[in-house]
Amino acid sequence: MSGEWQPQSAESWKVTLPCTKAESDMLTAAEPEFEVDPPAVLMTSEPDPARPDDWQLDVYLGAQPSAELLRAIVGLVPSAAGTAPKIERIEDADWVTVSQRFLEPIRAGRFYVHTAAHAETIPADAVAFRIEAGRAFGTGHHETTAGCLEALDHLALAGHVYENIIDVGTGSGLLAFAARALWPDAMITASDIDPVSIDVTAENMAINVIPADAITLIAADGVDDPALRARGPFDLIVANILAAPLIELAPDLIATLRQNGTIVLAGLLATQAADVLAAYVSQGMMPSSRIDSGDWSILTLVQAS
Structure with missing residues (x-):
């Protein structure tokens, strides 16, 4: 994840592109930044472990992306050349809420797996681990x-x-x-x-x-x-x-x-x-x-x- 900000309004945007695992590793290590305010947040994920080389890049933005910004985002992912990015407007929710939706805390047996966003929700009887979404499978x-x-x-x-x-x-x-x-x-x-x-x-x-x-x-x-x-x-x-x-x-x-x-x-x-x-x-x-x-x-x- 690159950049941290608190949204100034309820409007956010998400740009999604497919990427390879190698590209995901590169993006996570390099943490590219764009000249936008508020700063963009980049997240990569592995949608399906049965396809371990097929990853996904999500870029969260606090304003509608310009054509120039979209070209820059597509340029981060050589394997997606010629692919039109998916662009979504997220209304009445900030990007943190939406991006963490699929990372709600998980209770499995005595274990409770959570991200930093849910560190205050740990049950008293649980063995808790904080695991953020990122470069490796197994969150x-x-x-x-x-x-x-x-x-x-x-x-x-x-x-x-x-x-x-x-x-x-x-x-x-x-x-x-x-x-x-x-x-x-x-x-x-x-x-x-x-x-x-x-x-x-x-x-x-x-x-x-x-x-x-x-x-x-x-x-x-x-x-x-x-x-x-x-x-x-x-x-x-x-x-x-x-x-x-x-x-x-x-x-x-x-x-x-x-x-x-x-x-x-x-x-x-x-x-x-x-x-x-x-x-x-x-x-x-x-x-x-x-x-x-x-x-x-x-x-x-x-x-x-």
């Missing part, structure tokens, strides 16, 4: 991440205790944070193929007052990585990615799992659950529980005895 507002929070909470409520946990494809770090809250004595690792996600997780650890040495952060492709192998074997693996890589990674994930360990799989559509499950059952895992959240499924598996 808790998508069904897959919220479902994983519920799955972890269910494991803790059932009395499971884990000593060595890894969050594969950590994104924002949220699931690693939740695991630490549930099993504070465990050794916890958070990994992601994208180094930006590792940077974002470190930033979110600071925001949520999690000591830097409480979670080991590793940029790695999958789990067949020397740094990750040195941390294993793990007795709890959480992998919130996508169906195809979950199937591809099945042998490596199971190879780094301790005897009688647990795996939580997410990022798969309900229609893909049978194929993902088959890849793990064929290698000695058995289903323990399943959470269906919208079009998505979260699978918990344990090693067959």
Whole structure:
């Protein structure tokens, strides 16, 4: 997010363009500014985790954009060349209210995930994490991440205790944070193929007052990585990615799992659950529980005895 302002009137405008994930990362890192008053606010988001390269740029403005400003906005996104931006007038609401609408606080099990705009609404009985929308997937507002929070909470409520946990494809770090809250004595690792996600997780650890040495952060492709192998074997693996890589990674994930360990799989559509499950059952895992959240499924598996 770039720029902070308090609207002078109830009128706001939003300009929307598709972008790639690489462009989203660049925009977030560079935080481009325009000579407009009040300042523009840029936000990027991942509308659909099943299409991980297809992101979206939203530019919020306190006045109707000029043709020159629209050309400048389109120029930020080379992949959208020739695409007409979507322009919306937002009446009777300031941009903060509208832009945060899809980021209302989420309650998943004992967890409460919120942005800075809702820091005053934390329930007394909740374990709260502040996660802003930004450069990495996993704000808790998508069904897959919220479902994983519920799955972890269910494991803790059932009395499971884990000593060595890894969050594969950590994104924002949220699931690693939740695991630490549930099993504070465990050794916890958070990994992601994208180094930006590792940077974002470190930033979110600071925001949520999690000591830097409480979670080991590793940029790695999958789990067949020397740094990750040195941390294993793990007795709890959480992998919130996508169906195809979950199937591809099945042998490596199971190879780094301790005897009688647990795996939580997410990022798969309900229609893909049978194929993902088959890849793990064929290698000695058995289903323990399943959470269906919208079009998505979260699978918990344990090693067959």
